[in-house]
Amino acid sequence: MANSLCRVLKYLMLFALVSPPSFAAGYDLTKEKLEAALEMDHRSIENRDRDENRDPVAAMEFCSLRDDMTVIEFGPGAGWYTEILGPVLRDKGQLLIAYKDIWMTGLDTLLAQDFMSSVKKTPIDISWNSEQRKFNIGNIVYDVENADLALSIREYHNLSEDGAKRVNEETYRALKPGGYYCIIDHTRRHMEPIYYENRRRADPVTVILQVQAAGFEFIDYSDNFFRPDDELRYEVDRKSLEKNSDRFSLLFRKPAD
Numbered sequence: 001m002a003n004s005l006c007r008v009l010k011y012l013m014l015f016a017l018v019s020p021p022s023f024a025a026g027y028d029l030t031k032e033k034l035e036a037a038l039e040m041d042h043r044s045i046e047n048r049d050r051d052e053n054r055d056p057v058a059a060m061e062f063c064s065l066r067d068d069m070t071v072i073e074f075g076p077g078a079g080w081y082t083e084i085l086g087p088v089l090r091d092k093g094q095l096l097i098a099y100k101d102i103w104m105t106g107l108d109t110l111l112a113q114d115f116m117s118s119v120k121k122t123p124i125d126i127s128w129n130s131e132q133r134k135f136n137i138g139n140i141v142y143d144v145e146n147a148d149l150a151l152s153i154r155e156y157h158n159l160s161e162d163g164a165k166r167v168n169e170e171t172y173r174a175l176k177p178g179g180y181y182c183i184i185d186h187t188r189r190h191m192e193p194i195y196y197e198n199r200r201r202a203d204p205v206t207v208i209l210q211v212q213a214a215g216f217e218f219i220d221y222s223d224n225f226f227r228p229d230d231e232l233r234y235e236v237d238r239k240s241l242e243k244n245s246d247r248f249s250l251l252f253r254k255p256a257d
Contacts, residue, residue: 037087053243062222063182068092069148075155086116137163146176157202168214181252204248216252
């Protein structure tokens with residue numbers, strides 16, 4: 001099934017008449033900073049144990065991260081990426097973490113560290129709908145204009161159709177022309193109805209169409225997190241899928257003026 005999905009994505013890339021960008025040549029310094037951040041003492045053993053599976057060095061290369069960028073991180077959660085990106089962007093960039101204000105209080109000790117001085121909270125109008133198991137997204141506004149990159153990592157599946165529209169449109173507004181929007185999430189089978197076992201997965205084709213509807217160009221995808229053993233049938237927290245869930249990676253760009 002995952003191989004079929006790759007074929008669908010290749011077709012969509014051809015249909016969009018765009019060529020995948022090449023950023024590898026300029027990534028070396030950022031890669032060095034990411035690798036150094038992964039070894040810093042502030043990271044817990046539990047977070048380090050996820051490094052191989054989440055492979056942030058490869059993921060951020062695909063997302064076109066550079067150490068001098070202004071970056072929006074939608075849904076930082078417990079800060080797994082925040083604690084890595086903060087040191088990388090410390091000297092020349094900025095990281096804005098967008099979440100409900102009270103949900104980010106757990107990151108206060110981390111953010112008080114000198115090496116996290118580039119990180120700024122940008123509270124947004126968001127809450128959790130326990131009945132629908134989705135975010136309620138209000139009239140969100142990111143406290144930034146002309147950002148270089150927006151990240152949504154394992155959070156898009158929490159958005160309803162209306163919530164996705166609001167997030168995508170605000171992301172489009174907050175990015176500079178030519179800015180990038182990178183989405184990584186657990187893969188749901190295309191056109192499969194949502195039920196308990198797949199509720200924390202997202203249909204990548206639907207994601208592409210929703211993001212394009214906000215004005216973005218679809219420019220690349222990656223099979224970095226292709227997992228052939230994941231049948232796309234079960235909840236991603238099942239023991240059999242521990243560190244083995246299939247995830248898609250999609251890259252979009254706000255058209256240049």
